[in-house]
Amino acid sequence: MEARGLRDAPLSEAAGLHQSFVRDLKRGKATSPKLSSAVRLAQALDMSVEDIMNWADGQPDSRQTIAIAGKVGAGAQVPVFDAYEKGDGPQVECPAGLTPHGIVAVEVEGDSMEPVYSDGDLLFYSRNGHDSVPSEVIGLRCVCEDADGMGWVKQVKAGDEPGLFHLISLNPGANNIWNTKLKWAAQVRLHWPRDLVRKV
Template sequence: MLFADMLTRTPISTPLNVWLLQALEHSGLSQSALAERLDAVVQKKVDRSTINKMVLGKRSISAEELLRISEITGFDVPGEAPLTPTIAIAGKVGAGAQVPVFDVYPKGAGPQVECPPGLSPHGVVAVQIEGDSMEPVFSAGDLLFYTRHTHEGVPADVVGHRCVVEDEDGMGWVKQVKAGDEPGLFHLISLNPGANTMWNKRLRWAARVRLHWPAELARTV
């Protein structure tokens, strides 16, 4: 079944925790065995307690997890499961104030947000704006979605664009990235005209902002 097809189905009465119990029985896998195999293929951290909470109905099952569980157990996905793809929120970033960045690349256990319409969830991570130093471009609580094509370094194609970056001190920022005065150095241009530019900074990584999603539209799961 195509993932896109699954997303168009309407809800059914069978709870997903019941479906999970059926999938475990069908496969003969223990909760621990399923947790180990699922943890290797999904973005969020999964252990036995995670599976147990799913079985008890105390934790939701994301669209990605549902699809992977079906693949692992060989048990069909519910024909009309209410699925919405989700994206991990890596942490928070600032503009005028330093904010330690917590990056989940490639795996994280942070909260999830429903994927905005028109954006593929594959390889995409979100960060949340902290503070009002990016007004009027971005507001506190807004989400920025990005994709890191390399784990380290600054790809040439992000220079000149608004990016989520992590500096050498582990601080996260949203800035326009421009080439610095020497190779390996970058000027970080503030989005707020009243804020100071950060000159000749070394960066651990930078990723271009793909989408800005206002806080009032974001739905965490």
């Protein structure tokens, strides 16, 4: 508002919101706005909804972050995402081209995906369904959870029977997993080598 020379009344009118709400939000006396209010403010200020929510939450530096949910096994058996409570993991800067909303980061443990993914690398993905293996991820590199609660990063292929899947390692020397049940699988959206990871 200050950068644009806007006062409470003109902004509240442009956004279709009560002037008292805009005033309290600016002073930090109001809670984070509902999504519908944030959308109106974003349009009136020519900002993104994410920026509005960051300002409302007291994080106006516009540096977006993603929490590391835990570790996922490439060759090692790793209980899926057991390292941190949801959202409480270390934060990493959100990579360019990704939005932090709906994106999850996990750290690779093991070497079965060498030389593509290495121990300590980060993988970013988003899940469309809570418990599903969408047909569009078949044949792709995915983060997935098996029926025993183990997390993996593998190429997912259809198994020999409906409901079963082959988990293929990219490292020729590593073991593949044949005809296993999966709780869910999500395509890897982005891979960050560990030396590029910027924890916040």
